[in-house]
Amino acid sequence: MARIPGRSPTAPPTLADVAERAGVSRQTVSNAVNNPDLLRSDTLLRVQEAIEELGYLPNRAARNLRTRASHLVGLRINPVQEGTASAIMDRFVHSLVETSREAGKHVLLFAGDPLDPLAGYDDLLRSTAVDAFVVTDTYLGNPQATWLGARRAPFVAFGRPWDNPAASHPWVDVDGAAGCDLATTHLLDQGHERVAWIGWRKDSWIGEDRRSGWTRAMRERGLATTGLASRVEDTVASGRGASAVLLDEARPTAFVCASDTLAMGVLHTLAERGLVAGRDVAVVGFDDSQVAQVVPPGLTSVRQPLEQVAVEVVKALEGLLAHPPAVGPGVLLTPTLAVRGSSSAVGFGS
Amino acid sequence: MARIPGRSPTAPPTLADVAERAGVSRQTVSNAVNNPDLLRSDTLLRVQEAIEELGYLPNRAARNLRTRASHLVGLRINPVQEGTASAIMDRFVHSLVETSREAGKHVLLFAGDPLDPLAGYDDLLRSTAVDAFVVTDTYLGNPQATWLGARRAPFVAFGRPWDNPAASHPWVDVDGAAGCDLATTHLLDQGHERVAWIGWRKDSWIGEDRRSGWTRAMRERGLATTGLASRVEDTVASGRGASAVLLDEARPTAFVCASDTLAMGVLHTLAERGLVAGRDVAVVGFDDSQVAQVVPPGLTSVRQPLEQVAVEVVKALEGLLAHPPAVGPGVLLTPTLAVRGSSSAVGFGS
DNA sequence: ATATTGCTTTGGAACGTTCCAGAGACATCC
DNA sequence: GGATGTCTCTGGAACGTTCCAAAGCAATAT
Structure with missing residues (x-):
């Protein structure tokens, strides 16, 4: 058994389990997952088999801790406005979730008090729960933008920086x-x-x-x-x-x-x-x-075109989180x- | 300075930083956060001051790794059905997010292929990205329920187990x-x-x-x-x-x-x-x-009553994730x- | 024959937290 | 006076991963 005695049989396998099974070191398994090019092809194959057999998937928490990245994007949602018709948020959210998945990211929702545009951001940022934010309610003249900017928090805005066209954060908007x-x-x-x-x-x-x-x-x-x-x-x-x-x-x-x-x-x-x-x-x-x-x-x-908006937002996020960060110009999309x-x-x- | 030389000045403070500042050990700071009763009142005060001054918040990844819990709840969302009227999902999502926050949890969204009810669950589960799921589309006769059950994945269903009234998982539904x-x-x-x-x-x-x-x-x-x-x-x-x-x-x-x-x-x-x-x-x-x-x-x-549904769902989640897990009977709410x-x-x- | 290079693999350390066992101080009991 | 207990605090280990420096090895160059 690859299991350490005393380990719960339902606990997910770890790098060490895979390594033992494949007869290589932990690091080699890690490389098989993250930098397959580094391995000799036969070793890679052997490791991949072991991964497959054990159903191994890297532990998110451990990876996040080590890499200082959560691969989570924070999105604040406001209460649904009763008695209005325009609920574009759910369509956007879905597009964003879908596009983020393709980029290896997940979307973390948090609640917002419509009256306090900053609530919620701070805690998530300081606890390193998310890598970046998607800010949507820029109709407020986005104080979030300046606040997040001051905290060096990476974020992409859906909505132009109306009150400050020279703002340096990435944004996507619809014309x-x-x-x-x-x-x-x-x-x-x-x-x-x-x-x-x-x-x-x-x-x-x-x-x-x-x-x-x-x-x-x-x-x-x-x-x-x-x-x-x-x-x-x-x-x-x-x-x-x-x-x-x-x-x-x-x-x-x-x-x-x-x-x-x-x-x-x-x-x-x-x-x-x-x-x-x-x-x-x-x-x-x-x-x-x-x-x-x-x-x-x-x-x-x-x-x-919310699907396109989501694509551009994610693209901007990836630039923002790259090393070194790359901030492109604002993107303005045309509706139909x-x-x-x-x-x-x-x-x-x- | 509490900072280790070479540390980026924008990096969030850690337990060690707070400990040094308050003149106590790491563990004491940890206790101040998680088990304040264990500390003498004057020590507690001193530590809390240091926490306040540094703006310390526990690193999520590290905590998650150690406690084997992410405090995240996974929720699968389907594409918005164009040309239909019933978009209750966004109202429910908001209520769930809000209620989860009060319980110290966040909601992680992931995309679903309406045709494959299991897609997405597996990866999140194996990578220990979420502690539990909220399953909503039980109209499918929920194969997710049995599948998740077999994997011992904690989940709460919004929707009755129609095809198996004796199912042992917690659920909340509207009559x-x-x-x-x-x-x-x-x-x-x-x-x-x-x-x-x-x-x-x-x-x-x-x-x-x-x-x-x-x-x-x-x-x-x-x-x-x-x-x-x-x-x-x-x-x-x-x-x-x-x-x-x-x-x-x-x-x-x-x-x-x-x-x-x-x-x-x-x-x-x-x-x-x-x-x-x-x-x-x-x-x-x-x-x-x-x-x-x-x-x-x-x-x-x-x-x-989606707000109530969310409350009951979160209540069930908390029971499910408690030690030992507690599964109450299904909850049936009455609409207005x-x-x-x-x-x-x-x-x-x- | 030895040095150099490139490819592949490895073990130790570190990320920041909590668990655990135990140390120190002090009071209580026999 | 020593054993016992209680309260408070501490240092080492561990969670599972990736970074880093270096080791092993074969092929090539000197």
């Missing part, structure tokens, strides 16, 4: 302006001329960015935007209120919204007034949430438009 | 029958008598459980159920098709659905026919998804009903 331009142009192509905007309050960088896409597309066709825009909170009720006012005062035939949540507010107004989305008034949302996908007659929505019944005359088909 | 009973009774109280059921195919344990709640509620009031039920795939299209047929053939005035996805299908049918949900036909879904919360006029839906416009005459109000 909201391009997305809204896409959405607006799509509506203009359908013949609409009075396309209204419902977005967020002026202090939201992301909101203003998205809004600029709408403005740009309208100006490009020489269309006026005055009186056609509204800035409100990101709630269904606000979207409903804003769309009601706009319909009364500016008579738009289409709406572009900064979020699916706001777009759902528009659908509420339409339903109240007996109007049919897609036939009487066109609506486009942002995020391509599950809501957009299933609400009748389907809500056209700007879709963020998922066209559904709310902005096309196809009605309730397929 | 789907009670939820659908609640939903149906709610509709009957509103004066409906012809309440239809749209559920899943017969091979789904969960589906049959939920259906039995509808049957029970109908029978209790002496109402017939024949011709009022349909069993289909869990897609919007199936829900639309089933509801169209039911409306034509059985003239129901209300629908109870096994999922919000199916309920959205019903809403599609109503929209096509110019019928108004909540006024002409009542609809109730299951899961209280974000879709249910924001779709006009609001979809009444059965809400799973979130009433909205689709099942009440309040219409498009608040």
Whole structure:
């Protein structure tokens, strides 16, 4: 037996077990796992057989201790916002987990207090539980970025450093302006001329960015935007209120919204007034949430390429954790438009 | 300086650093952290001051190696199903993360291939990366349970062991029958008598459980159920098709659905026919998804108490990882009903 | 024949923590 | 006065891995 007497029979095999079985030293087994090129081919084969037979896998804790790396990436998640539509987080999380796996990393979740953007980071960092963080809520003007930067904590942001374009940390973001331009142009192509905007309050960088896409597309066709825009909170009720006012005062035939949540507010107004989305008034949302996908007659929505975002984030992480660390420029990805019944005359088909 | 020469100044402090500063041995510092009762109060104070001053936190890897525990819980997540409404996973994940934190644990995510229920578990287990798993997709008749059981891997299931009620692993589940009973009774109280059921195919344990709640509620009031039920795939299209047929053939005035996805299908049918949900036909879904919360006029839906589920799951985990392990009986929680416009005459109000 | 080189393999040390057995101080008991 | 016990603290060992320096060995160069 390769087992040391007294060892529990269910305890996983160690390097020493494999080494004994293969008739080599511990270090050779370690090399077989981490630097196979160093071994003579027949030795390698023998060791690999022993590994296979024993079902050996390196002990994570021991490896982490020695290499000072956990191969874990920390991701803070906030409570799900009830009553809103935009749940892109789970799609992103899945993509991130999947991509991280391919890079030999796992994702460690921790809870966040939405009011305290720094909570949770410190402990994980000081206890060396994670190698790096993925920071998502940069809409806050990311104090995390500066804080993490000061602590020399490696992190990649999903979201631009709006308040400091010269920030030196890696980031990946989606071009909201391009997305809204896409959405607006799509509506203009359908013949609409009075396309209204419902977005967020002026202090939201992301909101203003998205809004600029709408403005740009309208100006490009020489269309006026005055009186056609509204800035409100990101709630269904606000979207409903804003769309009601706009319909009364500016008579738009289409709406572009900064979020699916706001777009759902528009659908509420339409339903109240007996109007049919897609036939009487066109609506486009942002995020391509599950809501957009299933609400009748389907809500056209700007879709963020979260799978690509995850790929770029992981790529940046790998650069950051390499020796020496390599920080590339920020990456800006372009979203696509998922066209559904709310902005096309196809009605309730397929 | 407490630092060993050559040590990077950004490297976190270790037990030895704290010990030197406080003028005690390593072990005493360790005791100050883990068994404060063992120390004389003045020593404890002195050590705690040193810990505070240096910002010491135990190195996770070293601790994990020594104690053979990672304080990590593995959770497998599947890709987000596009085109469906029921995204309860992110709500559950958040609750689990939050509750785990209070228990001193973190959640490690890993990706799953929906077709291979075992993928991913094995590696994490053999590399001792996690202490235990939370298994969620028991609708598969959970082969994971038996597999993990055979490997002596600690795990708690969210979902009953349908195929083996005598299974000895801890589990937590939500009473789907009670939820659908609640939903149906709610509709009957509103004066409906012809309440239809749209559920899943017969091979789904969960589906049959939920259906039995509808049957029970109908029978209790002496109402017939024949011709009022349909069993289909869990897609919007199936829900639309089933509801169209039911409306034509059985003239129901209300629908109870096994999922919000199916309920959205019903809403599609109503929209096509110019019928108004909540006024002409009542609809109730299951899961209280974000879709249910924001779709006009609001979809009444059965809400799973996921926060409670998380609490019970973590409680079970703690029992499982205690010495000696303690396995309590399965826990069955009762859902609530979130009433909205689709099942009440309040219409498009608040 | 000896030195040099390159390839392969090895044993000891170290990562930072906790377990364990025991040391030292002091009080209590016979 | 010595045995016994209690409280507090300590140093060595161990967890399983990888780093490091060096050893063994064969082939080539001097």
